[in-house]
Amino acid sequence: MVNLKKYNGVLKLFVIFLTLFFTVSCSQKNYTLTKIEGKQLPVNEKVAETPEIEKFIAPYREHINKDLDNVLAYSPETLEKSTGKWQTTIGNLMADVCLQRGNAVFKAREKKDLDICFLNHGGIRAILPKGNVTTRTAFEIMPFENNLVVLALKGEQILEMATYIIKENKPHPLAGMTFTISKDNTAKNILVQGKPLDSNKTYYVATNDYLANGGDSMNFFLKHTQKFDLEYKLRNVLIDYFKEVDTIPVIKDIRITEE
């Protein structure tokens, strides 16, 4: 028989040693961050495609493209928001179309007429290119899901609106109203539907729901006395308008002038 007594002693010591060794080396020490490397990888045509992903996307893409590429109207010129200090061709079109189509819904529902349409310059997300106008054009100009809403505002708030436009110094889309910016940078000769502004009168102003809730710091909208959600998406307003007309007008009339 082999005597294992002496050997057991060695083993015991060894086990204790191992335990200590692992405790010290593993659980006590955390990992220390020693090096960081940061870079940006461009995703472009030099990167290969993934066939499975292409296969997954294809049917969705085909369906959308077929729907979007339907030609609805024709535009003789490119309408864009960057040419014009106080009004632009695309802004005028947007505001006019929303005023006209919004009014049809508002009149049918509330038996009242819209006076003004006021939108934000930033809300126009693309140009309306010369040539065929499709559903896609409407999606590009107005990708957001905003609804057209009507707010009842006092004349006082209409004046605040004019002041806001002057301060912002941007060609925000405006229809149904004109005014002059005087030399001291205030609004004068404010006309609504061709009549001088009456500070006590209630005006019905069409805008989008984002701005109606004070978006882009349009705080005058928050002072409305009544609010009507037309449940009509701005994009659908455009699509319905494109379906209705053959040729898009280039609207260049002056709504805001400087003295």
Place this chain on the structure above:
Amino acid sequence: MKRREFIEKTAASTALLSLGLSLSSFETNDIKHLTILHTNDVHSHIDPFPADDPRNPNQGGVSRRAALIESIRKENPNVLLLDAGDIFQGTPYFNYYGGEIEFKLMSTMKYDASTIGNHDFDNGLDGLYAQMPHATFEFICSNYDFTNTVMNGLVKPYKIFNKNGIKVGVFGLGIEMSGLVDKKLYKETVYNDPVEIAQDMTQLLKKQEKCDLVICLSHLGYKYRDNDTKISDLKLAELTQDIDLIIGGHTHTFLDKPTIVQNKAGEKVLVNQVGCYGINLGRIDFYFDKNKAHTNQGRSIIV
């Protein structure tokens, strides 16, 4: 007698051998490499921009991004793939399918987590809720309280990922909805102060959970030039400590390289954002050493 001697000798040499082996095996595992890949503000850009696009011709595309991610995973399988919000809105894919394709593709690419951007509310809380079954990745946002909404329980305040022995704590910060998102879309979602929440999160993740790395997924925006009081990623980095990396979004900021900011404790924080629309993929590689003493002196940052 001879036999006993032999056993003793063998036992001793085995002990030595195993000790040697364990030491050497520790050495090879001592350096750990973690790759963080990230996107932000992809805005439903599934397809690349067309070749005739005036601003971003031939840029982006999910199919290419997936291939790029896959090639990096082959090089280092220890990858954490993150998104800083605004997955939704920007192409008709979203208008027609409400985000289903975006979530399914991110799941296919094996995204680990995303935070919530303001545009992810664009179809309302119900619209976001409806797409949740299509996402296999986590939604992490610490300063939005969804308790009184349908999203309750579907968004985590933080998550700890164990990546090959490295503990990575990830928390998320969303932007203030008021004035930016329509109330009828976010309903009873409560916005809490990002700096206070970040302090709670870092206390928890770094001090209590002892994470090796703390990442903040932020949709606060990189910086605001004309608004000094508005919280941004650069401000957040300065006002807090124990965050190693802030992955940002919202402002669609294209940076030449990640920004290094000194935090409250005088330590370096990396702030990054990769523009928008899936045009770029951010990559940050972290190397950890087990043998080095726990100090900040030896940390080198190459950007």
